[in-house]
Amino acid sequence: MSDCSLPRRAFLARAIVAGTTAALAPRDLWAAVGSRLPAAPAIITSERLRPQWPSGVQTGDPWPTRAILWGRTDRAAQLQVEWSTTEGFRDVRRVRGPVARAAHAFTTHLDLHDLPPGQTIFYRARYESLASPGAFSEPVVGQLRTPIRATARATRPVRIAWSGDMVGQGWGIDEARGGIRMYDALRRAEPDVFVHSGDNIYADGPLQAEVPLDDGTGWRNLVTEAKSRVCEALDDFRGAFAYNLLDANAQRFGASVPVIAQWDDHEVVNNWFPALMLTDDVRYTEKRVRVLATRARQALFEFLPIRRHAVDRERVYRAFSLGPLADLFVVDLRSYRGANSPNLQAEPSPATAILGESQLAWLERSLTVSRATWKVVACDMPIGLVVNDPVRDGVRNYEAIANANDGAPRGREHEIARLLQRLQQAGVRNVVWVTADVHYCAAHHYAPERAAFTRFDPFWEFVAGPMHAGTFGPNALDGTFGPAVRFSSAAPSPNRPPSDNLQFYGTLDIDPGTRALTAALWDVTGRKLWSTELAP
Template sequence: MSDQQLPRRTFLARSLAAGAGLTLGRAGLWLPSSGAPAVVTSERRRPVLPNGVQSGDPWPTRAVLWGRTDRPAQLEVEWSTTEAFRTVHRVRGPIARAEAAFTTHLDLTGLPPGETIFYRARYESLETPGAFSEPVTGQLRTPPRASARATKPVRVAWSGDMVGQGWGIDASRGGIRMYEALRRAEPDVFVHSGDNIYADGPLQTEVPLDDGTVWRNLVTDAKSKVAETLDEYRGAFAYNLLDDNARRFGAQVPVIAQWDDHEVVNNWFHDLVLEDDPRYTEKNVRVLAQRAQQALFEFLPIRRNAAEPNRIYRSFSMGPLLEIFVVDLRSYRGANSPNRQTSASRETAILGDAQLAWLERGLRQSRATWKVVACDMPIGLVVEDRLREGVRNYEAIANADAGVPLGREHDIARLLRALQQAQVRNVVWITADVHYCAAHQYAPERAAFTQFDAFWEFVAGPMHAGTFGPNALDGTFGPEVRFASAAPKPNRPPSDNLQFYGTLDIDPRTRALTAGLWDVTGTRLWSVELPPAN
């Protein structure tokens, strides 16, 4: 079927263009240009917001507001429930400092549940008190309380894989068009399923296309080589925000972000050493991962966990109809291996004991009609890693063996068994990673492991990267492909329109969930309606 996406809101967030006298410096960060024309002293003293604003991690009464300026400055935010700001609440926020690349995160509290919040942010220079930046405006919608009566539909969008395989910002082709497609889809929240950046994917200025034309990338210092230093990882994140579509999107749709491998390096695990990659002078992936994680927390609107500041797994109640559980398959995994271990151990971990216990408990205790597990890799698709001494290793959960659970499949079997025993219903999985879109239905009658209730997994992506696929399915948990849209040949460019996102819509009257898969033009490719089990 083919349906054009229609907008639901009318507010268009205004984005501040980069100020005069700025140029791209090392790591893609905006710096004063020595060749820029002179500006009046008062203007030079005003902070500039080169990357717009973002919101994220929405709760019923709070949300994280992200911003970045070009110098030491203190954030000031005004917010209101009306676009005209008839009643204004003012908050003095954190100070932007060089040690955090002049980024700030304000956990804005005291918000009314289930309301659209309009906000405007500006920074006051610490060097010149009283010199303020021009304000930048944005909006977000807070979820209703879990105890509220469901009266409004819920829409979640998701996708992943950004600026990969050499496809960067080509302004002549509309830039990163997926951000505009997602803005027009008007979700209540967007789940970024990982690969927010390709730190290991440098850009070339020109890439020839099959039709004889040329893709022309905007290239910064940070995106001209693999990221190794903290500033280079920061620059890879900052690169995406040079796109006009990205800044408009960030000012209008709150984001729930997770990570996968390309935020650090392809197929990474902590003990990996990049002995065979001459692009890297720093070979220790554990060191690279620490730098990448710092940049990730600096440049994404993520709420830090007070007890575990670097923890990425977390959950979000979106009201009585939906709760989202964001998992992290990178931080606690064992080394990539042939993935055929017959018993669970630290070597087979993909979620890790603490996260797995948290997820089991959260899904059991959730009172939401639908529970969505946002996973950065698919369960049943085979994702291969490099050969080691002639033996194939595996990067994801599946191991190309359709028999009983082995290797990392032990974690998934434990979770699925626990959910069946606790009679947890209405669990669906969303993911990206494999650079095509698909719908998989898992059922025990087709599976080697049968101690679970049937469930769906929906795959969407890439957002702006090469399109591939399809991958082979592993039969351990009985998956069946109900739909797939893959590339006719590997690494198709964004100009082919084979860039995909997904939506989950929940009707408050019937409580049914409709999953849809869409392309970058806003055309619906496939959908299914799932009635609630209880």
């Protein structure tokens, strides 16, 4: 999907400098890749004085002229970045970035700006120690592609990939089995952007050193201190995010593909809502989920390449223009929801909230004013799949939108019914939904002729995942909005390991000539399982 002078994989194979040229002094190494920065006061060769890159680099939240460049080091140090539109770094731009400090786990977020739209951007970054000026890290190199402007003419396809659910159900990094192979599969797919649909970490899922497999062998996890227990302190959540980035595939992916991330439940604790109390979970000394969620949110913003909202800096929901062919709308079904319940309330109220009034109004307005051919809603939970919450006091509660009642909208279905009806009234067409959460892949078509609620236009919902977690499914469908399964690939038995290759991602490809959208579902080996082409 790249039109740069050197193919993406070839460039990155040559350009991941860290660890391959350690014999060079930092100043010499920077010069070896073409830097013309002013000379440092002295060449520092002691390894202990150099800042390190324990987590690689990431980019995210791309706009036509901006993108977030994320990094992490191991000490107080200032980020320095060079970027160019050529692999040889001709006409290079230099940016002195923020300082990594302990208060934010030595992470940095640089909002690169004045980038040319629709271009492949090559970048290299390094840290300079504050305690030892002139002591530079080895440089890390990567690339991303900026979207074209919404008013421009599309001349190349757009590819969006998505998936979710990372290091869940006890399946961590087993380096002997290739580590987190999904990151390699996604890198090879060469999407313009990857949407992480939530469960970036399993804060409530400690790892054991070894998990027995059916064939008599064992899955041997890399286990860190943070992943040996549930996350309660801020540093626990930070450690869970840092764990995933120990994987070499994850670091190569981070240097290759920009990420647009959202969150779901396992960034905090299974099936959480703000008012939840973990009264019966003996693993936790902090029982207030609202407190845990505050810490988890801080770690999320520290460790993912997310651009903070100008006014509401804690806001996760946001929108992106990927050019005239696609707008992307990222929602948050966690922060504003009411308590999980039987989900059968006859009238909408704060108790039935899943998006919440402000976010729902934002989504209605944003979809209505969008002029892109396709409107992609990245939702962290599916609409029609029934997701149970544990039975409490003999009562069956529900975790997602559906309530296993095929009749008129009730409970959280009220907000979805309102949204779908408003879109029909406004004549908004070409809306597709992508999601993860349920740990299998599926394609669902929603149509009013099959539904109890009929005031909406037909639409598709595509489900993909897990990325690296136990595989389950399939779930039952709720008939309120008339879903039908067009494809499904689930586990033959619960909690199948990543070694079974039942790890899934999806892609949306939009053709610039026909403007048709092709949705496809893939497994971790890169095998296409199913696809369909949708005319605009």
